[in-house]
Amino acid sequence: MLPDLNGLDLQKRLATDRVTMPIIFITGHGDVPMAVRAMKAGAVEFLNKPYSDEMLLSAIQEAIECSDAALRREADMRSIRDRYASLSPRERQVMALVVRGLVNRHVGSELFITEITVKVHRGNVMRKMKADSLADLVNMAATLGLASTPKD
Secondary structure, X not given: OOOOOOHHHHHHHHHHHOOOOOOEEEEOOOOHHHHHHHHHOOOOEEEEOOOOXXXXXXXXXXXXXXXXXXXXXXXXXHHHHHHHHOOOHHHHXXXXXXXXXXXHHHHHHHHOOOHHHHHHHHHHHHHHHOOOOHHHHHHHHHHHOOOOOOXX
């Protein structure tokens, strides 16, 4: 019981600023609906007093693992965004068409450039995006939220 603020409200405030911060609830006055709300809002664990040291240590370990995973995902996302930002406007156009499944000849037709020019841009895209394969590039485009619907 916190004065002027309950744990669920504190969790809501923290979640807006620190999305990757894991939260462990410890309470002496918890009930099932409160635990459900906390877990739905992203709490890692909800412990009722009294609890064992083992339970707390286990919850802390799980929270650290969740935080590490979230931080890794965020770093990966930032890296992909930075690589995408390094592409020229034409390279972005080529990437968008390639991940939609168009072959070089059709990409060239869409952009009014030669197939050789498409190959150069496509090579630059693969290198700058650090994609080992077309599947990697498609996955990166999906991560970025770029449309990848096949061209009819």
